Amino acid sequence: MSATVIEGSLVVPASARFAIVAARFNHLIVDRLVEGALDAIARHGGKAEQVSLIKVPGAWEIPQALDRAARSKKFDALIALGAVIRGSTPHFDFVAGEAASGSARVASQSGLPTAFGVLTTDTIEQAIERSGTKAGNKGWDAALVAIEMLNLYRALGEAPALGEGKSA
Numbered sequence: 637m638s639a640t641v642i643e644g645s646l647v648v649p650a651s652a653r654f655a656i657v658a659a660r661f662n663h664l665i666v667d668r669l670v671e672g673a674l675d676a677i678a679r680h681g682g683k684a685e686q687v688s689l690i691k692v693p694g695a696w697e698i699p700q701a702l703d704r705a706a707r708s709k710k711f712d713a714l715i716a717l718g719a720v721i722r723g724s725t726p727h728f729d730f731v732a733g734e735a736a737s738g739s740a741r742v743a744s745q746s747g748l749p750t751a752f753g754v755l756t757t758d759t760i761e762q763a764i765e766r767s768g769t770k771a772g773n774k775g776w777d778a779a780l781v782a783i784e785m786l787n788l789y790r791a792l793g794e795a796p797a798l799g800e801g802k803s804a
């Protein structure tokens with residue numbers, strides 16, 4: 637039996653508009669995530685004018701700005717970037733929880749592809765490892781997910797009738 641495969645490419649369409657919502661809190665880390673995301677978009681064919689960088693005070697505020705960005709209808713994909721570090725806050729669980737569940741809420745309510753690149757780590761060392769050192773750059777990863785999901789949504793919109801797609 638073969639199935640119809642529908643998946644998103646990693647090529648940025650010229651018409652795509654991205655909103656990156658980035659927290660200023662822990663900016664030494666988050667700035668590296670932003671660089672990674674911008675680099676990923678550029679290296680997959682995107683141009684600077686296709687990306688808006690929206691800055692918010694902390695990860696708690698990320699879903700609020702994602703929601704506004706989605707409602708503006710100016711964007712095709714959203715990317716959330718931040719760093720919540722357990723060692724530096726007694727309310728880690730609240731901030732990290734709201735960043736994650738709020739971003740998921742916006743994704744489902746807006747219908748826009750929304751990538752979650754908010755680090756939630758126990759230590760600053762773990763955050764450094766995930767923002768451009770030995771564990772890669774989660775900003776880059778999130779941007780790649782946004783590109784793929786944007787193209788997937790477009791492919792689903794243009795999905796062929798049963799039996800007309802490519803088979804695997």
Ligand code: INI
Binds near residue numbers: 661
């Ligand atoms: N915001 C973060 O993005 N990361 C953190 O680690 C953090 N800590 O440690 O508290 C943090 N707090 C601020 C929070 O996101 C809000 O900006 C603040 O509570 C005002 O609403």
